[in-house]
Amino acid sequence: MAEFFLEALGHVTSPAVLVLILLGVLIGIIGGSIPGFTVTMAILVVFPFTFAMDPVSGVALMVGVFVGGYSGGIVSGVMLGIPGTPSSITTVYDGYPMAQNGEPGRALGIGVAASFIGTVISVGMLVFFGPLIASFSMNFRPWEITSLIVFALTLVAGLSNGALLKGLLAAALGLLITTVGYDRNSNLRFDFGFSPLSSGFEILPVMIGIFAFSQLMSNLEELRDEKGLKKKIETNVAIPYGTIIKDMAKQKLNIVRSSLIGSLVGALPGTGGTVANFISYDQAKKFSRHPERFGKGIPDGIVASESSNSAVAGGAFIPTLALGIPGDLPMAIMMGVLILHGITPGPLMFEQNPVLVGTIYASLLIGAVVMVLCQLLLVRYFAKISLIPQQVLVPVVLMLCAIGSYALNNNLFDIWVLFAFGIFGYLLWKAEVPLTPLILGVVLGNNLESQMFRALELDSSWMTFLTRPLSALFLGLAVASVVFSILQNRKINRALKARGAEV
């Protein structure tokens, strides 16, 4: 693997690819720093620009956006007191009070340093565990892969906002979307005599439509409720490097613990940066000698939050690359990027495309270094950019989504697909249906069908899914995740009822 990593490093350190990583990190930070824009949106907007690139350049650009995006939330969290992304909510708890106490530069510096170390530790985890899991999963046959996909979908559905039924419904809808058009036997399905539907839906316009429209329109709706809440911020920030080095020296244990939590949570399907953020913050508070100082501007809180959410980046790549199963929304889109570039993520990727795997490792590491430099040198500009109003942002992003969908195949029909799924996603969002399982269903649908029927072609008995130990284990875990989610929902409902009775 080492020689492939060095070969990949050679590709990634070429001036053209370095510029792409720099651009990706900049766009990611900007995306992460604008409240309501999110890392996922930044990835979706940049995605079409990779169509004409070679896989190494495209992946490097996207990884740059990924790394920058997870650290971008620091800016608005510290300066505005508004988390730029959901994964930086707990950054606000201590970052904003520290900035209000006259130390915004210290808060930003600690956040950036923690973010950097979190990313590096998570890359270490990815380099170590990725190939191990991939070599283990080489033993997976169609039965195991089918059951694993079912498990991933039920887990994500169960963890979606406590709405298990709607989460499962969304996952089934996502899978159903992939059945439109010609199937594996060249039979037409659900085309309704309309020829453009015969080739099915492209993943990109479907994903953009479902996610971006609902997100952008909800941003507009929330804007209506927040009139007159605009904040003025001081963007002239000086970074006290000496103080930050001293602060970080006292945070060794916290940073390692939080980074490991971030990597582990990132590797689990359906969790992501937000969950990692809260668990790490909670653990840092429990292990602290001064838990009462949390929430008042303590470095420990910022370190826990930022190192964990950035560590998600490396952790989330583990199941995506090793198993071909993305754990969260940004990873589902990253998987879409790889598929569009003709690469199928999964255990074989480590054998068939080792240079590309190395490119991801190298881009993550270089992206982390570039992120630190950008954040420290350009923080005042990011703070200003984070104030771009949604009224300007929404039309521009919609236009980019339309052009991106068109550019995929130079096909205007894809813009209508985007629009139709935009309306569909928006209506589902209004009905409080979680969209992550739906998008995951769209990404995994074709693989689920082909693996399931390959299994049945090899052995016509459905019972084989239960008689093969690993397959049975995954199906058992799928059932367990549903049962756990039901119990969890009941517990929450009981707590809510009890609180209601008290009031």
Next chain:
Amino acid sequence: MTIVTKDRALALAMLLLAAILLVESGNIPGKTAWQPYGSALYPRILLGVIGVLSTIILIRSFFSRAARSTSTRRSFRAYLVHNQKVLLLFVLFACYAALLPVVGYLVATLGFLVLSLALLLGVDSRRKVIVNLATSFTLAPLIYVIFRYGLRIWLP
């Protein structure tokens, strides 16, 4: 008066969709000697799952207090009043998609950006108009140049 809740509306819509697709799945070629499961089996399994889940959501909507407390009809009227801009933006996007092949990328994009920015930002001050025009007339050509000359992708 029958109160239609959000959950009930969702369940009914999904049941309708499942029913339509189930009927349509009858047009999918059936199984053959070399395709023992046929192409309709997989979507029918999914339609079955959607049907069962929607039915449970529908039944729950009659018993859940949270579901009963939200009347879709009432909130839909309030939604229309409060979210005219969101709806208009959807209409503008549809017009944009329709006009792209007719008038070309530059004119359609400029039109979409100017109108949608005017809708969301307003045109009640000179500053807003300048922001609108500067954004539209910078971004539309810039994206064209990046795609056309940087990425060598033709735009309509």
